[in-house]
Amino acid sequence: MAIASIEFIGLLMLLTAVFFYLPGARSRRLLLSACSIGFIVQFLPNLASAGFLAAFLLAGYAIGCRMRTHPDLRLFALYLLALVSAFAFVQRYAVAEMMLGDAVRSHTVAVIGISFMLFRQIHFNVDAMQGQIPHSTLWGYLNYQLNFLALLAGPIQRYQEFAHYWNDPKPLLETRHDILKAYLRIFVGVICVAGISSLLLDAHDSMYSAIAGMDPKAAAGTPLGTTLQALAVFYLYALYMYFNFAGYCDIVIGGAALLGLRLPENFERPYFARNILDFWTRWHQTLGFWVRDYLFTPMYKSLAEWDSRKAAALAFLCYFVAFAVMGVWHGTGVGFLVFGLLHGIGASSAKLWETYLIKKRGRKGLPQYLQLPAVRFIAIMGTLHYFAFSLLFFSNSLEKFLILWHAIRHAWFGA
Amino acid sequence: MGELAKDLQAVFREVFDDESIELRDSMTAMDVAGWDSLMNINLIIAVEERFGVKFAAAEISGLRGKGQNVGTFLRLIASKM
Numbered sequence: 001m002a003i004a005s006i007e008f009i010g011l012l013m014l015l016t017a018v019f020f021y022l023p024g025a026r027s028r029r030l031l032l033s034a035c036s037i038g039f040i041v042q043f044l045p046n047l048a049s050a051g052f053l054a055a056f057l058l059a060g061y062a063i064g065c066r067m068r069t070h071p072d073l074r075l076f077a078l079y080l081l082a083l084v085s086a087f088a089f090v091q092r093y094a095v096a097e098m099m100l101g102d103a104v105r106s107h108t109v110a111v112i113g114i115s116f117m118l119f120r121q122i123h124f125n126v127d128a129m130q131g132q133i134p135h136s137t138l139w140g141y142l143n144y145q146l147n148f149l150a151l152l153a154g155p156i157q158r159y160q161e162f163a164h165y166w167n168d169p170k171p172l173l174e175t176r177h178d179i180l181k182a183y184l185r186i187f188v189g190v191i192c193v194a195g196i197s198s199l200l201l202d203a204h205d206s207m208y209s210a211i212a213g214m215d216p217k218a219a220a221g222t223p224l225g226t227t228l229q230a231l232a233v234f235y236l237y238a239l240y241m242y243f244n245f246a247g248y249c250d251i252v253i254g255g256a257a258l259l260g261l262r263l264p265e266n267f268e269r270p271y272f273a274r275n276i277l278d279f280w281t282r283w284h285q286t287l288g289f290w291v292r293d294y295l296f297t298p299m300y301k302s303l304a305e306w307d308s309r310k311a312a313a314l315a316f317l318c319y320f321v322a323f324a325v326m327g328v329w330h331g332t333g334v335g336f337l338v339f340g341l342l343h344g345i346g347a348s349s350a351k352l353w354e355t356y357l358i359k360k361r362g363r364k365g366l367p368q369y370l371q372l373p374a375v376r377f378i379a380i381m382g383t384l385h386y387f388a389f390s391l392l393f394f395s396n397s398l399e400k401f402l403i404l405w406h407a408i409r410h411a412w413f414g415a
Numbered sequence: 416m417g418e419l420a421k422d423l424q425a426v427f428r429e430v431f432d433d434e435s436i437e438l439r440d441s442m443t444a445m446d447v448a449g450w451d452s453l454m455n456i457n458l459i460i461a462v463e464e465r466f467g468v469k470f471a472a473a474e475i476s477g478l479r480g481k482g483q484n485v486g487t488f489l490r491l492i493a494s495k496m
Contacts, residue, residue: 277452363431
């Protein structure tokens with residue numbers, strides 16, 4: 001069932017209409033649990049997948065409880081290794097295939113949303129170990145992980161926020177105006193996903209087919225025409241990604257608000273970001289913040305404490321590792337790794353440029369310089385185009401980039 | 416300004432390399448030039464070393480979050496000492 005489908009939206013409307021007529025927290029929790037179970041069951045292809053999911057979640061919860069009472073970094077490291085290995089096995093990462101061969105290629109386990117569950121689970125375990133989750137219940141944890149509104153593509157909510165809601169699901173929106181705004185947000189989300197992003201994807205696919213030679217009749221045939229088609233592919237995909245993902249978030253955040261749950265926002269005008277570091281505080285924000293909090297920060301902090309003189313240089317290494325992991329988290333192919341590394345380059349370049357500007361203008365002079373209209377315009381345009389370029393690699397292979405590159409080269413230089 | 420606040424101000428001045436920083440309880444990350452994610456971690460490392468405390472991942476990111484300021488940071492440090 002797709003999020004922007006008539007079935008999903010119809011059921012969501014029905015649920016939001018009756019939800020707060022149910023008496024008491026227990027009956028509301030039961031209904032939400034039933035919805036989440038009903039939603040995920042349709043995506044589980046076999047019993048093995050259900051078994052894997054149960055083991056994945058129950059082991060995570062058990063380790064989290066153990067960590068809360070007996071924090072043990074070595075046990076946590078072992079668990080993390082096992083967790084990531086299980087994830088790589090199920091998702092068929094190349095490294096798992098190299099180590100386990102046929103066992104990886106032939107298994108039939110498939111769990112939708114497992115990437116998001118992995119990050120939620122690591123957060124739950126780290127926070128439990130560090131005393132940030134003093135209480136939890138298995139039922140609450142399972143509903144946190146399987147919440148049907150955040151199952152497919154986030155947002156990556158923190159357990160504490162969900163638990164606060166789960167203890168007593170009550171209305172979040174106080175006025176009729178706020179409720180209407182939430183319904184409007186869902187409506188806008190449906191338009192973005194089912195309308196705008198579908199049209200953008202169709203246009204992108206037809207341009208790409210023409211360039212890739214799959215539709216010879218549509219091929220431009222001239223250097224300028226081919227270049228324009230390549231540019232259309234370049235811009236259309238970036239627009240499609242935004243409307244599709246931001247629209248999805250509008251639907252689930254709006255739907256959650258009507259059920260009393262405040263899901264975190266995931267987008268804040270990302271195509272107005274002034275550099276790649278700024279970009280990841282605006283695009284898929286909950287992923288950017290997760291990577292910052294549970295990957296970059298502990299990694300950089302450990303290295304800086306180990307050798308404070310080299311801290312500035314080590315930050316760049318951390319950017320590359322953090323963004324590479326973020327890249328391969330999106331998918332298994334080499335394209336996603338390149339996507340992540342490009343963002344590592346972008347983040348490091350932004351930091352280097354900022355360091356240079358601070359030396360030249362002082363820390364207080366930097367904001368004034370960055371607010372200059374021309375500087376702001378160039379920075380925003382540069383970041384937007386750099387991100388759109390990185391999206392050429394946002395797939396399992398390098399095929400898209402290579403096809404565009406060869407098409408333009410062939411059109412202009414004939415070789 | 417209490418002793419803890421004075422000590423914290425000294426840490427801020429050292430980390431941000433700016434002797435003109437005058438901390439107030441209501442100050443947020445927006446009020447200190449250069450207080451970004453990376454400097455936030457450098458600040459935490461310096462505070463942990465100076466006051467002999469440890470911060471959790473959620474607390475580190477929370478420092479620059481909504482509703483957080485120097486006053487809440489001081490209270491957090493005090494609660495750990």
